[in-house]
Amino acid sequence: SRPRTMALLKLSLLFAAQAVLSAPLPSCSDDEGACVGEDMDMSPKGIMACLKGLEGRSEGCSAYLALxxxxVNELAFPDGICGQASADGETATCLIQRVQPADLSEACRAALPKVEVATGLPGLWVDGKRQLDDAEVGTLNEDDLDTYQRWLKKKKGPKTGKMKERDFAVKVQKKEQAQKAMEEAALAAAAATPTPASVPLDAAMAEAAVPQGGAVLVAEALGQMGFVDPELVQFVVERNGPDLDACVRDLATLNENEAGLRDLAEMGFADAKLNAKLLIKNGGSGKNTGGDLLGE
Structure with a gap:
């Protein structure tokens, strides 16, 4: 139904928004001091005229003036899509963070700050630090390769008790946040869907959280928890369905058995994804995984 679809869409947008890295918004706040001196026109119009003609103006201020x-149409009060926000001093926040670019005019979209696409190691790690495959490692320059190798050495080294406690706490927190978001989406869908008086709310929630939608939300939740390998995420979701706890347990098996995966690779089993899937299937048993790979 449409209400259910809208609830799932809202949750999807929530996850997407959490994934976006924040950057400083364009502003002239650092430049205004040069335009409010004694004997200067300190009306809004006067300050704006000063900023436009200011020598040595900051890049942030130039970007703000371009906005x-x-x-102009988007900021017109009160009918512009960001008119009220601009009047409240939230011009850049509204145009850049609250409104979708598709809802802006072509001229306004052209004035938005250009977002540089991350390349090299930052680009490969845009969704979080992870182990790269051989092809990805081959694309790194010398500096990125050094950074990656140092990270990999530290990651594969023995973890202290404090590090393990921190990792566990982070995973628990992320899982709780993802679970809460999923429950809120199901509640929203259930509340928006008319139900007979005899149907309990819990049953309506269960009906609203359809398996297909649940699987999609679980995959997105796993990404928010740091499990960013799409093939392995798809594997555990297909294996467990919309059961977030079971999917987390399966993927955590890989983190807990990194040494076993390295041993398999050193034994000549070069398909890392197959090794990981079989290790999950065998509940972390390296012996059984080796048997599967040997066809025993």
């Missing part, structure tokens, strides 16, 4: 010029 004002390109997004």
């Amino acid at each position: 004002l010029e390109g997004c």
Whole structure:
């Protein structure tokens, strides 16, 4: 139904928003001091005229002025999509963070700050630090390769008790956040769907959280928890369905058995994804996994 679809869409947008890295918003706050001196026109119009003609203006201020010029219609009060926000001093916040680019005019979209696409190691780690495959490692320059190798050495080294406690606490927190978001989406869908008086709310929630939608949400939740390998995420979701706890347990098996995966690779079993899937299937048993790989 449409209410259910909208609830799932809202949760999807929530996950997407959490994944976006925040950057400083364009502003002239650091430049305004040069335009409010004694005997200067300190009206809004006067300050704006000063900023436009200011020598040595900051890049952030130039970007802000470009927004004002390109997004005149969007900032018009009270009918512009960001008119009220602009009047409240939230011009850049509204245009860049709250409104979808598709809802802005072509001129306004052109005035938005350009987002540089991360390349090299930062690009490969944009969704979180992870072990790279051989092809990805081959694309790294010397500095990125050094950074990656140092991270890999530290990651594969023995973890202290404090490090293990921290990792466990982070995973628990992320799982609770993801579970809460999923429950809220199901509640929203159930509340928006008319149900007979005889149907309990819990039953309505269960009906709203359809398996297909649940599997999608579980996959997104796993990504938020740091499990970013799409093939392995798909594998555990297909294996467990929309059971977040079971999927987390399966993927945690890989983290707990990194030494076993390295041993399999050193034994000549070069398909890392197959090794990981079989290790999950065998509940972390390296012996059984080796037997499967040997066809025993």
